[in-house]
Amino acid sequence: MSENPSEVETETTIAADADSALAALPVVVIKKRRALPFFSRHPWVFTGAIARVEGDPAAGAEVQVVTDRGEFIARGLFNPHSNIRVRLYSWRADCAVDETFLSERLDAALALRRDVLDRNQPESACRLVASEADGLxxxxxxxxxxxxxxxLTSFALAERRDVIVRLLKEKLSPAGILLRTEKGIRDAEGLQLSDGLLEGEAPPSPMFIEEFGVQYGLDLLQGQKTGFYLDQRDNRAAFAKYTAGRSVLDLFCYTGGFGLSAMVNGGARGVLGADASEAALKIAQANAELNGVADRMAFEKGDAFRVLDRLREEGQQFGAVVLDPPKMARHRSAVPSALKGYAQLNRAAMELLSPNGILVTCSCSGLVSRADFEAALAKAAIDAGRNLQILETRGPAADHPASVFCPENHYLDCYICRVE
Structure with a gap:
């Protein structure tokens, strides 16, 4: 059977239009022998990989990225203010980074949480879009x-904020949409954003969620990150299984996550939580009262190292210690200092553990490799004169997936250990 001439003509016209649209884009040319990561779908094109820019793309503009021989690699969004000069989104020459593209990527991200992970419970919390891992x-x-x-940690996507907000409203019908900014991103991306309500009604303060039977009050406007550390959800539950009858020291406790899980689900004997944020500790205390365990939980404001020093001087010991510090290396130059800090922190924690105690130790410094973090733990154990066994090696909850194409977005390591 012969092809329909009108269909062939239509397809040819569409292809020609796509080629024309691509040709109209500014061109970012990659240096010789520097293109392989981008053919392998790494989404970040740093300034040092770029040979030249042809055309005059504005901040946030769509560009095509090509090799030094002119071979097409991908389409991305340009930012002259950032060391990540281009963020890549589409590896198809005929697929523009437009509203249709954003809508399709959002649909795919939502489908993962809805159809695969079953994270639809109205009283719970969930990460719906995880940046590079969801192709955004x-x-x-x-x-x-x-x-x-x-x-929003991309200038170009911040420029498309109204489109993103509208798409989320259409797909999810939320009561309200808030914007939170990440420390350091304004300078890194040239962003001028302020935290606040973007759409709809403001959430109550506190608002409440449930996680494995534990009730948590949150402050979405003032709390750290987006209000809670959702990535540690499964790690909190895993830790609770080791805490029956144990006294627990929860350092960097924030609003009480690990400690509350140990008390409510694990049957811990008691918890001392410490954090540098007085506001977070007030919420932690309220959460202990909310869950009916305030009589066995105490909270202390203070620097973690000073708290550890005081407890050691007092001769106190615990059956379990949790270390969940903030990011300790934001730049590669800070990695040696971070590793030294991790070793000191873990040594001090081990010195407070009773024999056969449980240590939960975390790193959210993506620049610190798992191997280097384990080396820091080994040094800490040797310096403390203790034997350490890794029982579980964990990462973030499944609604925080990692992209195989972008190793840098693997940022959270969580180890559950036995300390003899």
Whole structure:
């Protein structure tokens, strides 16, 4: 059977239009022998990989990225203010980074949480969009009950904020959408954003979610990150299984996550939580009261190292210690200092553990490799004169997936250990 001439003509016209649209884009040319990571779908094109820019793309403009021989690699969004000069999104020459593209990527991200992970419970919280892992580098979306919280770490996506907000409204019908900014991103990306309500009604303060039977009150407007550390959800539950009858020291406790899980689900004997944020500790205390365990939980404001020093001087010991510090290396130059800090922190924690104690130790410094973190733990154990066994090696909850094409977005390591 012969082809329909009109169909062939239509397909030819569409292809020609796509080629024309691509040809109209500014061109970013990659240096010789530097293109392989981008053919392998790494989404970040740093300034040092670029040979030249042809055309005059504005900040946030779509560009095509090609090899030094002119071979097409991908389409991305340009930012002259950032060391990540281009963020790549589409590796198809005929697929523009437009509203249709954004809508399709959002649909795919939502389908993962809805159809695969079954994270639809209205009283719970979930990460809906995880930046590079969902093909939307620079966009994070968390759901807390009826509210959505956005983080924009890409200038170009921030320029498309109205489109993203409208698409989320159409797909999810939230009660409100809030914007939270990440420390250091304004300078890194040239962003001029302020935290606040973008759409709809403001959430109550506190608002409440449930996680494995534990009730948590949150402050979505003032709390750290987007209001809670959702990535540690499964790690909190895993830790609770080791805590029956144990006394627990929860350092960097924030609003009480690990400690509350140990008390409510694990049957811990008691918990001492410490954090540098007085506001977070007030919420932690309220959460202990909310869950009916305030009589066995105490909270202390203070620097973690000073708290550890005081407890050691007093001769106190615990059956379990949790270390969940903030990011300790934001730049590669800070990695040696971070590793030294991790070793000192873990040594001090081991010195407070009773024999056969449980240590939960975390690193959210993506620049610190798992091998280097384990080496820091080994040094800490040797310096403390203790034997350490890794029982579980864990990462973030499944709604925080990692992209195999972008190793840098693997940022959270969580180890559950036995200390003899």
């Amino acid at each position: 580098s620079g966009l994070t979306v968390d759901r807390y009950g009826k509210w959505l919280v956005l983080q």
